[in-house]
Amino acid sequence: MEKQQIKIGVIAGTPVDTQMGVDFISQKGFQAIGESTASSPKEQNLLQFLGPKKLTQKVISIIKDYEKQKITRTMIYCNSLSAAIDIELIKKSVPRTKLVTPLDIYEKLAKQYSKITLWAANGQCLSAIEKIFYEENPGIEIMGISMLPVIESIENLEPSVSIIKKFDLKSMFVNSFRPAALVLGCTHLPYLKSVLKDECDFPIIDPAEEMLLYLISN
Numbered sequence: 001m002e003k004q005q006i007k008i009g010v011i012a013g014t015p016v017d018t019q020m021g022v023d024f025i026s027q028k029g030f031q032a033i034g035e036s037t038a039s040s041p042k043e044q045n046l047l048q049f050l051g052p053k054k055l056t057q058k059v060i061s062i063i064k065d066y067e068k069q070k071i072t073r074t075m076i077y078c079n080s081l082s083a084a085i086d087i088e089l090i091k092k093s094v095p096r097t098k099l100v101t102p103l104d105i106y107e108k109l110a111k112q113y114s115k116i117t118l119w120a121a122n123g124q125c126l127s128a129i130e131k132i133f134y135e136e137n138p139g140i141e142i143m144g145i146s147m148l149p150v151i152e153s154i155e156n157l158e159p160s161v162s163i164i165k166k167f168d169l170k171s172m173f174v175n176s177f178r179p180a181a182l183v184l185g186c187t188h189l190p191y192l193k194s195v196l197k198d199e200c201d202f203p204i205i206d207p208a209e210e211m212l213l214y215l216i217s218n
Helices: 016-029 042-051 052-068 077-086 087-093 103-110 123-136 148-154 160-168 169-175 189-199 210-217
Strands: 009-012 031-036 073-076 099-102 115-121 141-146 181-185
Touching: 009 016, 009 115, 009 141, 016 031, 016 087, 016 148, 016 189, 031 052, 031 181, 042 052, 042 077, 042 123, 042 148, 052 073, 052 077, 052 087, 073 087, 077 099, 077 103, 077 123, 099 210, 103 160, 103 210, 115 123, 148 160, 148 181, 148 189, 160 169, 160 189, 181 189
Parallel strands: 009 031, 009 073, 073 099, 115 141, 115 181
Antiparallel strands: none
């Protein structure tokens, strides 16, 4: 099947995050449409902590709407959303859809590194990703960070250089721990990747690439 014949549904926490997912897929030559589950990072954060059942049903509803449009490949382009919802219930509710989340990618990554910095949007997401890494590689060293204010700055489309300077991110990632890799556990964070990679002498890992490869495979 040619690239332009493949259409992928994107679900993320906010309109900005969702558009980032749509843009990522479109830049790879595939069609994509997106739908968000909240209007802002704060609203999404509250839903994830206080309304996970409601959030799960909302995701199911979006995927069923995609299926009506004959879209049967969906990427949940949001780590914290993936950590909050009941993925197994969703898969049972929409069996015709091929579904992938960032959490599906971390099992493979865990076997590749012995020391990482893991950067997530909130503590719930950080905990869920850490659990996957430790289950797959009990000896791994992890410095976990959750910084919702950084996500809010990205939502406001502040310049990457300004965000990195404001939160002293270079010092946090490089000087305090020196990981073998920085894992971007939030799909807002690739917004900073092009600037961060000039400041870091270790790989910066975005799971979206592997997610897309899984969706487009037969």
